[in-house]
Amino acid sequence: xxxxxxxxxxxxxxxxxxxxxxxxxxxxxxxxxxxxxxxxxxxxxxxxxxxxxxxxxxxxxxxxxxxxxxxxxxxxxxxxxxxxxxxxxxxxxxxxxxxxxxxxxxxxxxxxxxxxxxxxxxxxxxxxxxxxxxxxxxxxxxxxxxxxxxxxxxxxxxxxxxxxxxxxxxxxxxxxxxxxxxxxxxxxxxxxxxxxxxxxxxxxxxxxxxxxxxxxxxxxxxxxxxxxxxxxxxxxxxxxxxxxxxxxxxxxxxxxxxxxxxxxxxxxxxxxxxxxxxxxxxxxxxxxxxxxxxxxxxxxxxxxxxxxxxxxxxxxxxxxxxxxxxxxxxxxxxxxxxxxxxxxxxxxxxxxxxxxxxxxx
Numbered sequence: 001x002x003x004x005x006x007x008x009x010x011x012x013x014x015x016x017x018x019x020x021x022x023x024x025x026x027x028x029x030x031x032x033x034x035x036x037x038x039x040x041x042x043x044x045x046x047x048x049x050x051x052x053x054x055x056x057x058x059x060x061x062x063x064x065x066x067x068x069x070x071x072x073x074x075x076x077x078x079x080x081x082x083x084x085x086x087x088x089x090x091x092x093x094x095x096x097x098x099x100x101x102x103x104x105x106x107x108x109x110x111x112x113x114x115x116x117x118x119x120x121x122x123x124x125x126x127x128x129x130x131x132x133x134x135x136x137x138x139x140x141x142x143x144x145x146x147x148x149x150x151x152x153x154x155x156x157x158x159x160x161x162x163x164x165x166x167x168x169x170x171x172x173x174x175x176x177x178x179x180x181x182x183x184x185x186x187x188x189x190x191x192x193x194x195x196x197x198x199x200x201x202x203x204x205x206x207x208x209x210x211x212x213x214x215x216x217x218x219x220x221x222x223x224x225x226x227x228x229x230x231x232x233x234x235x236x237x238x239x240x241x242x243x244x245x246x247x248x249x250x251x252x253x254x255x256x257x258x259x260x261x262x263x264x265x266x267x268x269x270x271x272x273x274x275x276x277x278x279x280x281x282x283x284x285x286x287x288x289x290x291x292x293x294x295x296x297x298x299x300x301x302x303x304x305x306x307x308x309x310x311x312x313x314x315x316x317x318x319x320x321x322x323x324x325x326x327x328x329x330x331x332x333x334x335x336x337x338x339x340x341x342x343x344x345x346x347x348x349x350x351x352x353x354x355x356x357x358x359x360x361x
Contacts, residue, residue: 001024001030001031001032001095001360002031002032002034002092002093002094003024003031003034003095003096003097003356004033004034004036004087004088004091004096004097005020005033005034005035005096006035006036006037006096006098006099006103006104006107007037007043007101007104007121008041008042008043008103009042009061009101009102009103012123013043013099013101013123014043014046015046016099016163016269017035017097017099018046018050018052019165019348019349020099020353021050021052023349023352023353024353024356033052033053034052034053034055034091034093035047035052035055036055036056036057036084036087036103036107037056037057037103038058041103057087057107058079058083059076059080059102059106060072060073060076060102062077062129077105077106077109080105081106082110083106084106085113088110088111088116093111093116094116094359094360095117095360096108096116096117096118097118097119097120097356098119098121098131098134099120100120100122100123100127100130101128101130104130104131105130105133105134108120108130108134108137109134109137118134118138118139118359119138119139119359120135120138120140120141120142121352122141122142122143122148122152123268123269124268124293124294124296124297125144125147125268125293125296125299126151126292126293127143127148127151127293128291128293129290129291131152132151132152135153136155136156138152139359140156140157140159140359141156141157141158142160142352143158143160143161144160144161144162144268144272144348145160145296145300146160160345161348161351161352162344162345162346162347162351163271163345163348164348165269165276165348165349166253167349168253169253169273169276169277170346172254172257173257174257174258174277177255177257177258178258180254181255181258184217186217187217187218188218188260188327189218189219189220189255189258189259190206190209190218190220190259190323191221191223191256191259191262191263192206192220192222192223192263193222193249193262193263193264193270194225194264199225201284201312201315201316202263202264202265202315203224205284205310205315205316206222206243206263206319207243208317208319210240210242210243211240211320212320213242218242220242220243221259222243222245222246224246224247225248226247226248229247253277256273256274256279260327261279261281261323261326262274262279263282263284263323264283264284265285265286266284266297266301267286267297271298271301274307274340275340275341275343275344276344278338278340279337280306280307280326280333280336280337281301281306281340282307282308282310282319283297283298283301283307283308283309284312284315284319285309285311285312286312287311287312287313295311300343301343304339304340304343305335305336305339306336306340306342306343307336308322308326310322
């Protein structure tokens with residue numbers, strides 16, 4: 001089987017595509033996988049480093065409102081579609097897979113023109129523009145959250161598969177992870193992450209939280225992202241000493257499984273990882289995410305009694321009080337852990353690959 005995938009712009013679109021490719025290769029080592037993306041996009045760095053072949057195509061983000069950039073975006077789309085049609089004719093794929101972002105649109109449109117079956121995967125509780133628009137061409141749309149079916153074209157078959165994440169998140173064991181990090185039964189660990197680019201609000205809220213913590217056995221691990229690490233380390237000279245700052249956590253599954261509470265953004269893949277390890281969470285959605293989709297993601301935790309949502313502009317003020325209330329209610333924390341696991345879909349990648357193979361037949 002031959003499959004061409006596209007998903008880019010952010011790691012939230014790229015890593016699900018890689019997880020799907022990994023599962024396809026795991027199930028059938030002879031499966032041929034090719035990725036398409038833009039030259040300057042994050043996918044151009046990540047995909048080759050994962051060992052997958054990568055072809056550069058043209059694409060540009062369509063502005064939310066008509067402007068001069070709209071003309072450029074349309075020209076890039078048309079040029080990208082032409083490039084993708086050539087690639088499809090050369091490669092003769094059985095299925096084309098898109099995981100969202102403007103990078104996908106030229107490939108999906110080209111696949112439609114070349115009459116190649118199309119599968120889309122949507123990570124968020126509020127689907128992105130590309131997937132909503134391109135769903136008219138899709139044979140199957142794999143959704144990550146139930147209740148999102150109405151966003152897609154009525155002709156598309158919509159299947160709830162969940163978000164594909166690395167298998168290691170499903171296999172980690174809490175006690176072993178705590179032991180690995182040197183945590184004792186008396187230790188409490190709060191893990192805070194602002195996403196791959198970091199988050200000023202999360203950092204500021206964590207500093208305020210740290211000031212209120214009197215228990216010497218409570219530790220805060222803060223991952224700030226590569227872009228702001230130097231800046232944050234300068235700021236951290238004046239921070240409370242119970243915050244340990246990391247530029248990047250290479251084994252987040254260990255820290256997530258070990259933590260007593262997760263605090264961070266509500267990106268779709270982060271949400272899926274938190275669910276799988278069963279971490280109680282306080283989610284602070286990024287307010288400028290497209291269509292405010294992180295708020296929709298976080299609301300699923302609130303509805304499932306698995307987490308708490310704090311709006312970005314209230315986080316610094318409210319986080320200390322909320323954390324204090326949570327740690328005073330151990331029964332609620334246990335229920336949040338259990339409820340998070342119940343929201344998780346552990347075999348998402350396998351479910352998506354089943355749908356890919358069904359289209360290829």
